[in-house]
Amino acid sequence: MTDLDWHHQAACKNLPVLLFFPPEGERQPDRDRREAKAKAVCGGCPVRMRCLEEALQRNDKFGIWGGLNPEERVSVRRRVQRTGALSLVARPRPRVTVSEKRCCRCQEVLSAELFYADNRATDGLTSACKGCQHARERQERRDAREAVA
Known part of the structure; x- marks a missing residue:
């Protein structure tokens, strides 16, 4: 070619x-x-x-x-x-359609409905799915409790 x-x-x-x-x-x-x-x-x-x-x-x-x-x-x-x-x-990589996104943490291709709206992530590359986002928030709370204790 x-x-x-x-x-x-x-x-x-x-x-x-x-x-x-x-x-x-x-x-x-x-x-x-x-x-x-x-x-x-x-x-x-x-x-x-x-x-x-x-x-x-x-x-x-x-x-x-x-x-x-x-x-x-x-x-x-x-x-x-x-x-x-x-x-x-x-x-x-697996093809991602307009109604899907790839989670930046777990790398899964998921329905766009499983993501929070993120105005900062205009490229779609830095969006974490709700599951990964919740896991990160839980870990941050655990870390904060341990830091206080």
């Missing part, structure tokens, strides 16, 4: 560009909906990892590439720089 042959196999090749790139003045709720739709397209794309690798190499600062927005790509780029392994990015 030559450098640009993968573009012809992309799931997004016939879709509107505005699905993957924000229009000027886009508000956050609209952005979240648009990005969720774009990421759903990327989730089933046969060349998703090639797209992401190229976006990381080019240091693209705009749009959804390989299923990640610019902030998420910065996070991945830092992780790759720390470990020196791009394989962390290319590791096959």
Whole structure:
């Protein structure tokens, strides 16, 4: 496959560009909906990892590439720089749909209903499921009691 042959196999090749790139003045709720739709397209794309690798190499600062927005790509780029392994990015993982999330603690793919709303975790990578969140809170209470005793 030559450098640009993968573009012809992309799931997004016939879709509107505005699905993957924000229009000027886009508000956050609209952005979240648009990005969720774009990421759903990327989730089933046969060349998703090639797209992401190229976006990381080019240091693209705009749009959804390989299923990640610019902030998420910065996070991945830092992780790759720390470990020196791009394989962390290319590791096959179960597909996560728009109605599902992956818990950052137990790594399970669960229904989005099993997560608390977290306005800080816009990338969906730092959200813990309710079960893991409750376990962490219980542990923090135990630690606080032991510190007092």
